[in-house]
Amino acid sequence: xxxxxxxxxxxxxxCGAVYAMAAARVIKQYERGVVLRLGRLLPKVREPGFTxxxxxxxxxxxxxxxxxxxxxxxxxxxxxxxxxxxxxxxxYFKVVDAADAIVNVEDxxxxxxxxxxxxxxxxxxxxxxxxxxxxxxxxxxxxxxxIDSPALGWGVTVDRVEIKDVSLPxxxxxxxxxxxxxxxxxxxxxxxxxxxxxASKKLxxxxxxxxxxxxxxxxxLLQTVMAVAAEKNSTLVLPIPVELLRFLERGSxxxxxAVEERDAExxxxxxxxxxSSGADSPVPAEPGQADGERPASDxxxxxxxTGGTVSGQE
Numbered sequence: 001x002x003x004x005x006x007x008x009x010x011x012x013x014x015c016g017a018v019y020a021m022a023a024a025r026v027i028k029q030y031e032r033g034v035v036l037r038l039g040r041l042l043p044k045v046r047e048p049g050f051t052x053x054x055x056x057x058x059x060x061x062x063x064x065x066x067x068x069x070x071x072x073x074x075x076x077x078x079x080x081x082x083x084x085x086x087x088x089x090x091x092y093f094k095v096v097d098a099a100d101a102i103v104n105v106e107d108x109x110x111x112x113x114x115x116x117x118x119x120x121x122x123x124x125x126x127x128x129x130x131x132x133x134x135x136x137x138x139x140x141x142x143x144x145x146x147i148d149s150p151a152l153g154w155g156v157t158v159d160r161v162e163i164k165d166v167s168l169p170x171x172x173x174x175x176x177x178x179x180x181x182x183x184x185x186x187x188x189x190x191x192x193x194x195x196x197x198x199a200s201k202k203l204x205x206x207x208x209x210x211x212x213x214x215x216x217x218x219x220x221l222l223q224t225v226m227a228v229a230a231e232k233n234s235t236l237v238l239p240i241p242v243e244l245l246r247f248l249e250r251g252s253x254x255x256x257x258a259v260e261e262r263d264a265e266x267x268x269x270x271x272x273x274x275x276s277s278g279a280d281s282p283v284p285a286e287p288g289q290a291d292g293e294r295p296a297s298d299x300x301x302x303x304x305x306t307g308g309t310v311s312g313q314e
Contacts, residue, residue, distance in 0.1 A: 022055035027062060032098040034061045045098055063098035067159055068109070072116045074167070077124035085132060086167040087124055091116045091147065092159040100155030108154050112147065116161070119146035129168075136163050214243075 026049070027033045033046030036059045046060070053060050072089040079085060093112055095101045101108045123143055124132070131139060140161050148158040168176075210216045 019055060023052045025051050025053060025060050027051060030064060030066050031062045032065055034063060034098050034102045035059070036061065041099060041103060061102050063095055063101055065095055065098070067092055067094045070109070070113055070116070071164075072113070072120055074165075075117055075120045075124065077121050079124060079127055079129050079132065081128045083129045083172060084169060085124065085129065087120060087132065087163060088165040088167075089116065089120055089143065089161060089163050091161050093147075093151065093156055094159060095155055096157050097155030100153070105154040108151075108156050111154060112151060112156060112158075115147050115150060116143075119143055122146065129172075132163070132166050139163060 025033065025046075027046055029048045031048065033051060035042040035044075035046060035053060037054070037057055042058075051060075070091045070093070072091060074086045074088045076084065076086045091112065095108065105111050120143065123139055123146070127139060140163060143161040143163075144158050147161060151158055210220070
């Protein structure tokens with residue numbers, strides 16, 4: 001009799017141990033437990049720690065409450081300014097209601113992934129290329145709102161969304177590179193022009209100051225000569241002031257006035273004799289001819305004899 005009681009007690013203990021092992025559950029700190037009894041959801045969510053369920057009748061589902069990092073596959077789309085781009089993103093979300101995450105959606109991870117891809121395609125079509133490249137904070141906020149709105153009914157909240165990468169076609173990259181290069185060249189030219197303007201103002205002030213004090217020009221000339229000579233060049237460039245050339249020119253004009261007058265007389269043209277106008281014009285006398293006597297060329301042979309000259313009678 002005693003042996004039967006002992007055997008019965010051992011059987012009860014073994015059954016209790018098996019039941020306890022089948023009913024005992026441990027929930028981790030970052031998890032919550034949802035119990036379905038005969039297919040119906042129990043309103044109380046099991047907290048972290050040790051808990052018991054009814055074997056065969058209850059079914060415990062553990063839900064991770066940590067923040068999940070989910071990469072969104074790259075999505076190709078056309079922006080509002082007709083540029084084809086490929087955008088990658090990453091979504092950070094977590095479960096805030098374990099019961100809704102189990103009951104309202106079949107697989108909340110897959111649902112969030114599909115919603116993120118759809119929202120990313122939509123945001124690409126509504127944005128311009130410049131916004132995708134430089135105004136990502138605003139696009140991230142828009143993506144977060146688009147994903148978070150339907151996810152609230154699934155017991156999931158989106159912590160943040162980040163656009164990770166924007167891939168552009170090679171032709172667009174070259175065009176943007178040329179645009180950036182042209183912009184940098186424009187800024188360089190503006191800076192050079194501004195520098196030239198400031199330098200010209202300073203040079204004008206320096207020229208005014210040197211005009212008031214001519215000795216400053218000589219000091220500046222000596223500084224230039226010293227700077228050139230310090231480089232040990234074989235050729236020395238020595239600038240000559242214009243005032244020195246003018247002084248030498250005035251000195252040469254004052255030392256040689258007679259030479260200049262003589263050169264002017266030599267180079268002056270000779271006077272031309274007046275032309276004869278007929279019988280009224282005087283005939284030049286021949287050498288040895290007296291006044292009133294006709295030239296020898298006008299006298300006839302009868303006027304002159306072989307023995308001497310014939311004088312006229314009164």
